[in-house]
Amino acid sequence: MFLLCAAETNERICFLNISPDEVIRSLFYNKNNDSLITVSVYASDSYSSLKCRSTGIEYIRRVKPDAGFALFESESLKWPGFVEFDDVNGKVLTYSAQDSIYKVFDLKNYSMLYCISDKNVQEIKISPGIMLLIFAKATSHVPLKILSIEDGTVLKSFNHLLHRNKKVDFIEQFNEKLLVKQENENLQILDVRTFELTEVNKSEFMTPSAFIFLYENQLFLTFRNRTVAVWNFRGELVTSFEDHLLWHPDCNTNNIYITSDQDLIISYCKADSDDSLSEGNGDWDPSMSATF
Template sequence: MDRTSAAKERFRNMRLVEEYDTQDPKDHDLVALPLLMKRTKVIDIVAARGIIFALAQSGVCASFSRVSVDGSDNFSSLKCISTSIKYILEGQAEAGFALFESESLKWPGFVEFDDVNEKVLTYSPQDSVYKVFDLETYALLYSISEKNVQDIKISQGIMLLIFKKAKSHVPLKILSIEDGAVLKSFNHVLHRNKKVETIELFNEKLLVKQKNENLQILDVRSDELIEVEFITPSGFIFLYEKQLLLTFRNRDVSVWNISGELVTSFEDHHASDPVYITSDQELIISYCKADTEEDQSIEGNAGSINIRNILTGKCIAKIKASDDHLKEEDCSSGLGNSKQRKNVVDEELEDITALFYDEERNEVYTGNIHGLVHVWSN
């Protein structure tokens, strides 16, 4: 069986099998904090060892997350907690330990977890210092206290510091992600009086796009510069293993190689819709809204979960409302409120706000604007 056929078989006959609710009326912490009682959309989902972690916009986290907002915390400041899955399975979410307690992470401060390089980047606006920690041990590796840093971009093994733009250029520095050593410092020449729409770093390629200008692709090692026609997208995803770039604009998804050449493109996905890229970077799983009159006449307001081959753009499977027939049956679960329902699949595919694919269990998890999480399995 070839890889395409195997992928088709993997997603064949996927249907809704369970529903979880991030709202637990028995949670006394939520009663004490009325803000957490408000039902809000699910903004992120991850899974590990059979446990689903869903984070709602209100700060409520079902089954606890490695990075979460705790009920007793001050919401004006970000708090990070690391909790072992062992403790979560034992119902001891409070057994975790706080991270980065010395850092002031009030907005516009942030913490960014970089699984590619196994690093954590924090920014404390109080003293304008960036810090890099080891993701495994949380040990501080080094600090960056450069002045006038506007943004930081992280790529495999390196980090790009973008400084405040001058009239005709933007100062840039490339650092080693391991120890913060400066590998290169240079000024990238800009078109005067043209807005800089994006600056990105993809391995050793610097991507710079100004309004109404071509995309510039600069090899930071050889200084070779390529310019290609390119409409600024609303989102990027870098596929490091495949050396490809995914761009999102309106309903269009395009795949580019590192030379700026279009590999393939497909339509039906909005840039704001949630996506998941498989670990081999061969499939993109995305929620696609039914927002055309033709779609709505067929499926109502329900969208679909589409599984596509990234290199060819070919849709190999779809999870649709019309595919599902559920039985009215309660089922127990260690993760909170769970039940199977009948004739609700169209509703569960209307307003999906988060999506995750568990590659080990071959299950798709989706979250919606009502704070509900759904499991799709075959």
């Protein structure tokens, strides 16, 4: 059961689960209408489909979690389908694997804005104002499209050249910058407006397990093993945190907090970097470091 408590008093408010077989997978606070969205799976469905529900914060305060309403009921969100909430653009992206259709909804009123139906789309990345569509890669390139997040208009369509027979570690989009890394190859930073290409040597930039983009400061964080580093889009290492050794080697960005000014990072870290790094050994503490 998912128990909600008041932040200031720790007072228990209510359980958010509205049925005994419900397992809440994630929560999203919708600031547009002061509501909490739950994403759940159910035993009756063998936990195979995502179900979304919106409940006003006022109803939760009154201990009426069942006063909400279902969202995206027309969508088949069976695995590997998904729902992604984009707070920056005020949008929701859903994917129905059954139909190979992506749909974009407005977070203000949950109305559908447009859909993308193309079985060759392998992944979608969202940045402020735009979406990057990554298509199935060919032998020597990967087709890419940049769309307006507001109406799905194609802003740019191009092919990015790849090294043959090399696995693509990641393709990430940050505003007009495209980050591409292949196995045992240099990091490529492409400006999609000018097509200016910057490379970072593979010995300096190794494939991270997670990213956090700092939109306010035009920087990005990388997490690899237990280490955190800050980079700019010229491919330069801005800082690395020698005193910031993460507790868990497989970093989950849900366990990282960045302040609203994006100048501080707070996370659980090893209390003493000289301790054994094996899981379960040593003490841990919340740690705070400046991002630049």
